[in-house]
Amino acid sequence: MKPAETNTERLWTRSRRAAYAEITDIAMGLFLSRGFEATTIDDIARASGISRRSFFRYFGTKEDIVLDDLVREGEEARHALEERPDSEPPWTALRNVVLSVSGPPEDGDRMLKVSKMMYETPSLRSRCIEKHLRWQDQLVPEVRRRLADGRTGDQWLDVRARSLVACAIACLDAAGEAWVRADGGVPLAELLESAFAAVGDTREP
Template identity: 45%
Template sequence: MNSHEGRPAGLRERTRRAVQAEIVATAMRLFLEHGFEATTMEQIANDVGISRRSLFRYFGTKEDIVLGDHAEHGLALRAALEARPADESPWEALRAALKSLFESLPYAPEEFIKITTMLHASPSLRARQLEKRQQWAELLMPDIAARLGEATDPMTRLRAHALVACALACSEAATDAWVHSNGTIDMERAYDEAVAAVRG
């Protein structure tokens, strides 16, 4: 009896994830076709084939649909950072971790450009993105503090916080430059230029 008890829950979870993925794919298509602000939750629900009430069981807001995977990306970024050699410098480790995350994104370059442009065009999306990036910083700080020395020292934590914030800001600046160039500049070079400007 016990061996079968977990199966329905597993099936429900797989079904839920499949529906979530369909909602995200449908919503992103509508957002890119009609604009984020112009697309309503009702339109998304109708295109997916579910009720508006059912849609809200999966996502509370349109912003959640677009940025819902940012939390998972933060965890993936932390895992990539923690996998770096312990004797690697904070800047090198963060660069490698950010590169790993970017390469894992399931978007073609042209899709990523459109999505990023949409994020920047919407004040509500931009605000939520910055909020989630702060959550990324909290995830990354312990590893960077350990690389800097005594992780429990308040000044070490301060330095780790500043370093992580700068690295994420450099990543954002590099992404902006890449998007504005329509993908013609090299993302890694743009990041390195941003870091050099900060460290210089």
Template identity: 55%
Template sequence: MPASPDQKLWVRTRQAVHAQVARTAMGLFLERGFEATTIDDIAAAAGISRRSFFRYFGTKEDIVLGDLAAHGEQIRKELEARPATEDAWSALLNALRHAPRPGPDDATTLKISKMLYNTPSLRARSLEKHLQWQALLTPDIRHRLGVAPDDEHDLRAEAIVACVLTCLDVAGEAWTRGNGTTPLEDLVLAAVAAVRGSAAVP
């Protein structure tokens, strides 16, 4: 049943408020620090009540990392669209490379990344999101490897996906430490090459 005009207006309004609160919160996080900014601070700056805040976000961490779940879906779609001739490693890396990820400019991204890697609760939630990515990406890799969906003993797909995601995290931390001077993609490829014991990744 198609949504009524009132329902569409409600959805647009909710999305607009969600985006406004997120922008306000990120501004406070970058100005004051993540841990120094309280939910009450965010609610007051956004002109909403504390109760209203929890209608849009479960935690402060969700404001910073809320788009990771959606990005995982984009990577899954890219992975499933990769040619069947690509091996598991190449397909994963190409999916990561080509998945669209609209976001802030590089300078702001670097500030957010520094906040993420320097805040234990954000780092933990980021790793939790990557576990969700692993569940999304593993089925395609199992198919590429010819592993039966019900084979519980062949762990190659799970291991490859976990390895690539760990390399992505390690590369992201190195990119942050280096203030973004080395392209993230180069760091990811270097990390994967080190794990695979080769000088280059196909």
């Protein structure tokens, strides 16, 4: 590929990312001021200075604007899990990973408002669960490897791995919902530790 073509491609990528970030910021402002369900795609397109057709070049649905970060966080969690020491039991490794990707937010007030909107909006709640299911597919292979630990012939290895990951995601969801109910008055990390400890007390493999 010629250098000029490479530079053009990089410029196009940067422009697309900038436009994506700008539309996201505008849309989130509308959601938080008007309400998610009261804000239409046409409202977002008009406020962003783009057409409705252009909107769908960046987002598949209105819900994706709020939840697309979950996909990125799933990839981060997968990489983080692969980097945890092999000496850590699977449940401990999952706990440490969830704590790392759910660290203190830069803007706690905004995150609290967004989280409230998510838990109170059925369509967002449903999409969040759907994206968390994708986390399972991303995390299960590494958990399966850790559970196997060189052993062969475990016919229940896959279901054990999926159960562990599902429990970890459920802990994350329960802690997030409790954080919202407490209006952010209790640190999210503290709630996560409590949720993981409750499960870990009865099921460390």
